[in-house]
Amino acid sequence: MAISTTNVIISHAQPANPVLAQDASITAKSALAIDATSGQIIYQKVPDHLVPIASLSKLVTTYIVLNEIQHQHLHWDTPVKISPAEAQLSQNTNFTNVPLQAGKSYPVRDLLNASLICSANAAAMALGNRIAGNSNNFAKLMQRTTQKLGIKDAKLYNACGLNNQELGSLSNPKLKPTTTNQMSATGMAILSQQLIKKYPQVLQITNQPQLHWETQNYQNTNKLIGSSQPFKIDGLKTGTNATGESLVSTGAQKQTRIITVILDAPKGERFSQTERLLQQIKQKLQPHSASRNALPTKSINIPNGKKTTTAIKPAESKTYWLPVGDKLKTDFVTNEHGKIFQTPLAPILKNQIIGKLLIKNQPPFPLLPHNQLTTNVVFVTSNPVNISKMLLGFLELLLLVCLLGWLLYQFWKYRHRHLNRS
Numbered sequence: 001m002a003i004s005t006t007n008v009i010i011s012h013a014q015p016a017n018p019v020l021a022q023d024a025s026i027t028a029k030s031a032l033a034i035d036a037t038s039g040q041i042i043y044q045k046v047p048d049h050l051v052p053i054a055s056l057s058k059l060v061t062t063y064i065v066l067n068e069i070q071h072q073h074l075h076w077d078t079p080v081k082i083s084p085a086e087a088q089l090s091q092n093t094n095f096t097n098v099p100l101q102a103g104k105s106y107p108v109r110d111l112l113n114a115s116l117i118c119s120a121n122a123a124a125m126a127l128g129n130r131i132a133g134n135s136n137n138f139a140k141l142m143q144r145t146t147q148k149l150g151i152k153d154a155k156l157y158n159a160c161g162l163n164n165q166e167l168g169s170l171s172n173p174k175l176k177p178t179t180t181n182q183m184s185a186t187g188m189a190i191l192s193q194q195l196i197k198k199y200p201q202v203l204q205i206t207n208q209p210q211l212h213w214e215t216q217n218y219q220n221t222n223k224l225i226g227s228s229q230p231f232k233i234d235g236l237k238t239g240t241n242a243t244g245e246s247l248v249s250t251g252a253q254k255q256t257r258i259i260t261v262i263l264d265a266p267k268g269e270r271f272s273q274t275e276r277l278l279q280q281i282k283q284k285l286q287p288h289s290a291s292r293n294a295l296p297t298k299s300i301n302i303p304n305g306k307k308t309t310t311a312i313k314p315a316e317s318k319t320y321w322l323p324v325g326d327k328l329k330t331d332f333v334t335n336e337h338g339k340i341f342q343t344p345l346a347p348i349l350k351n352q353i354i355g356k357l358l359i360k361n362q363p364p365f366p367l368l369p370h371n372q373l374t375t376n377v378v379f380v381t382s383n384p385v386n387i388s389k390m391l392l393g394f395l396e397l398l399l400l401v402c403l404l405g406w407l408l409y410q411f412w413k414y415r416h417r418h419l420n421r422s
Helices: 054-070 084-090 108-117 121-132 135-148 165-170 185-198 202-206 270-284 387-421
Strands: 030-035 041-045 079-081 105-107 210-213 216-219 232-241 244-253 256-265 285-290 299-301 309-314 318-323 330-334 353-359 374-379
Touching (some): 030 185, 030 270, 030 318, 041 270, 054 108, 054 121, 054 135, 054 232, 079 121, 084 121, 084 165, 105 108, 108 121, 108 202, 121 135, 185 232, 185 244, 185 256, 270 285
Antiparallel strands (some): 030 041, 030 256, 079 105, 232 244, 285 318, 299 309, 309 374
16 A cells, blocks of 8 residues: 655644533542543543642552562562551551551562552551652652653652651651642643553552451452442542542543542542543543554555565554544554655564554544654564565666666667768
């Protein structure tokens, strides 16, 4: 198939409003729903308002822990020694905890499980102190990490989300007693999307209905875990403070995944409001996949390759949600500015970019920062040059050159003979 090299101008029109209209029944101070693959904002309510996030802070801690494990600065079995201050905090029954013994070491895996499943505050603090040396240094690391993710307005002071006074002997004397971690729904959505994308193993932890610690079972604080209507919920985290209750939830259905953020909901309503939001998405919207089926062709002709064609596909499959009856509009174009052969030539490398799949719906869908309405289209497999075909082509070219040279010689002889006669 010949590929169009027409330059495409991507519209910079203002994004449309989210496809799901605001609902008065969502009484949380701030709320957001996104598609986890595309970053499309499906629903929003005051998404950029900073609110206390309490134990949702442990998602930042989790992101850092998993990043440390990925870079082999930590391992799942790395022992973390508990300080007297951390042990004292773990015994405070006013907060969610598992009991920790001063001087005893616990593996990173156990402390992270406790932090996520039953929201153990002292366990999260112990992880932060193990990574950064102390709570203040870890807070700075949290701040740098969220900024790198594009979250510019977060205010983070400790690994667990308690206010400064509640930390007891782990508190920072330079901060006010009421100082507490704050983030917006947009920030929480960005964090959650990146956490699931880069470290999907986190869902194997947050999906556990309970944690067995020593002789006791602790229930998952997320009461939606295990529910399957309309999405199967497998994460992520709850948060509770004096002003309200929060929940960052994620659930999958077939090939789709939704992330919802409910911040500062009235007491006892964070789960019902999340369910209500998910039900509305299911009832009023349809998912459309910008996948291989959206391409006009699934393979490209490679005339000089060992294989005559090479399959192509989007580098990643993204889902977009539209009102029932609406269609996803896409376009496939070659590399930017048309800098590619009309028909690509071998050698072709696996995952080499051939062009882009564009979403053309107008006005454009609103997206979280750092998400795009384009997806790279890549070659599925490598396709080296067909040497025999190349040599044959070379010989054909050489024969053609020789023939042309012979004809020119014959013409010269004829011309020279004709001039001599005259």
